[in-house]
Amino acid sequence: DSGVTQTPKHLITATGQRVTLRCSPRSGDLSVYWYQQSLDQGLQFLIQYYNGEERAKGNILERFSAQQFPDLHSELNLSSLELGDSALYFCASSDGGVGHEQYFGPGTRLTVT
Amino acid sequence: AQKVTQAQTEISVVEKEDVTLDCVYETRDTTYYLFWYKQPPSGELVFLIRRNSFDEQNEISGRYSWNFQKSTSSFNFTITASQVVDSAVYFCALSENQAGTALIFGKGTTLSVSS
Numbered sequence: 635d636s637g638v639t640q641t642p643k644h645l646i647t648a649t650g651q652r653v654t655l656r657c658s659p660r661s662g663d664l665s666v667y668w669y670q671q672s673l674d675q676g677l678q679f680l681i682q683y684y685n686g687e688e689r690a691k692g693n694i695l696e697r698f699s700a701q702q703f704p705d706l707h708s709e710l711n712l713s714s715l716e717l718g719d720s721a722l723y724f725c726a727s728s729d730g731g732v733g734h735e736q737y738f739g740p741g742t743r744l745t746v747t
Numbered sequence: 748a749q750k751v752t753q754a755q756t757e758i759s760v761v762e763k764e765d766v767t768l769d770c771v772y773e774t775r776d777t778t779y780y781l782f783w784y785k786q787p788p789s790g791e792l793v794f795l796i797r798r799n800s801f802d803e804q805n806e807i808s809g810r811y812s813w814n815f816q817k818s819t820s821s822f823n824f825t826i827t828a829s830q831v832v833d834s835a836v837y838f839c840a841l842s843e844n845q846a847g848t849a850l851i852f853g854k855g856t857t858l859s860v861s862s
Contacts, residue, residue, distance in 0.1 A: 733780035738792035
């Protein structure tokens with residue numbers, strides 16, 4: 635158990651809908667990362683937050699957004715969903731230091747039908 | 748640009764065989780960090796090891812060992828006396844000092860160990 639929690643574990647929704655994925659980091663970690671894992675793109679970095687502020691952006695679509703709250707939990711919002719958004723979404727946390735290991739949650743499997 | 752290549756897509760071995768998973772990286776940064784993660788069939792990503800670019804010392808942890816060679820930009824992972832429980836997808840990842848702390852992952856190597 636990494637100490638990172640993600641809810642829900644599975645999510646099935648229709649195209650055009652909006653969903654919210656939730657992540658709670660390990661105790662003491664200030665940084666949260668979101669990654670997307672799909673068969674064609676592999677594991678891709680989406681976005682990072684550090685202590686409530688956006689720190690870095692990767693290949694995140696404009697239809698996607700995230701935030702980190704004062705209690706350090708984070709939410710990833712996916713809107714106008716398309717079939718191609720079906721993937722496993724991971725949250726990871728770390729203390730935010732450069733080069734420090736990230737600990738991953740169990741992931742949320744999103745299926746868009 | 749940073750890149751991680753895991754040329755072996757799938758490897759199949761029989762229990763007790765040794766197996767090496769290859770990882771080659773590209774970076775222009777002089778300070779960088781390399782990682783290995785394991786993704787078992789249950790799906791979670793498990794951290795295995797981190798190495799920084801200034802530490803080329805090889806590491807051994809039980810049946811696992813890692814060989815870091817800057818001259819060939821490689822960070823290979825060897826499992827000695829493989830076991831069925833080692834069956835998983837293994838990912839090599841890179842983080843650059845100048846690019847922040849996000850991980851750039853390779854495509855992964857699927858290891859199947861049969862009894």
